[in-house]
Amino acid sequence: MIDSFSKLPGIGRKTGERLALHLLHASDKEAQTLSADILELKRNVKLCSICFALTDNTLCKICADPTRDPALVCVVEKPSDMAAIEKSLAFKGVYHVLGSTLSPMDGIGPDDIRVKELVKKARSGKIKEIIIATGTDVEGEATASYILDQLKPHNLCITRIASGIPMGGDLQYVDQLTMQKALEKRYGC
């Protein structure tokens, strides 16, 4: 049991021991609920057939929601990025989860992320705008550049999320690249 826990991310042998001891002292019901939840997670959670987010149905909640705009697609790297955008309540379109970003040094190439599926969606003619919301690190920017190249022939409005000063951020801790982008995209006047 300790070995199994130790394989989980962020958990070493000591924490594994603590968790195993906790379960040992827990009620039978608590242990049964946990094991049933783990099995259910493995059996029922799959990828949404449209956006590739995690779901326990054929379609995720967002793709199945008739109030969302299917012509506005936001491209993200992983489901946790999608959750972060959802938390902002600022986006009313749908998503496309790539699964990863291109990473030359890790050997993650275009065939390892869901770009072909995105191009297929773009070809359908039902999309008006694609927002590329990958990260601003080297892998995120390079992936955005690759997606842009692939989508160029489809005559769509393709946008990239802006980057700038974080809310409550202190200017002295902002790096020069973020500052440069924040000044380029300044608003008002």
Place this chain on the structure above:
Amino acid sequence: MSGFSTEAILLKKLEYGDHDLILTFFTRSMGKITAIAKNAKKSVKRFSGSLDLFSVNHIQCTYPKKKKDALLVLSHADLESPFEKIRLDILNTSYACYWLEMVHSWLEEGKPQEPLYDLLLFALDALNSGSMPAPTISILFQIRFMSISGFSPSITECAHCHTGLDEIQGQKVVFDFTEGTLVCPNCNHHPVKKGVTVSKGTLKQLFWINTSDIHRADRIRFSAYAVREGEVLLESFIPFHIGRDLKSLQFLKRIRTP
């Protein structure tokens, strides 16, 4: 607490746990070093925007407190140059990553290599500014990397009859990867285990770009054919000598294919 500060190019970044990063830097004064940046994924003050591949930083590291063989601890990094335009193009990013992986694979920890540091800095700067075409910079980087690393190919004469490149009859010669030498058509009875045919004109241009002043390198104009030949030769010869396939080279070849 003892430590040091130096200028460094980030070669490799590895996530460690939920918040930490293990980083491999190429420093001017200490060669390749590996350090752990604790809480780096959350910190906006110490590492804001600075821990990205091929960025140049002024870093401060402290030596581990107890175990001597433990990792250095990165305490602060000031971004000096992000080479921000490279990342906006997937092909340029692929070239830069290939050079980083090449350097990372070849260098031993803690051995300073100032000429190689300057070469990498020159290549990244040229790629970022667009002063030369990316394939030409890559050829320049690879041929000079080999010279600095001590496995420079001998491309001025036939290894067997010692006929100079200009005097060799015909337009093409065979480059032997195992020996790093040329075999002229008259000596083709000598067995070549692994090699590639290359034209004399391309070899002359490779020789020129390797030996002339690096700041005049933008004057050279490779034809598309010479670029292709140079790429095939160097991108086969370097992994052969390093002794392993480079993932970023496979990636680069995939991206370059239309």
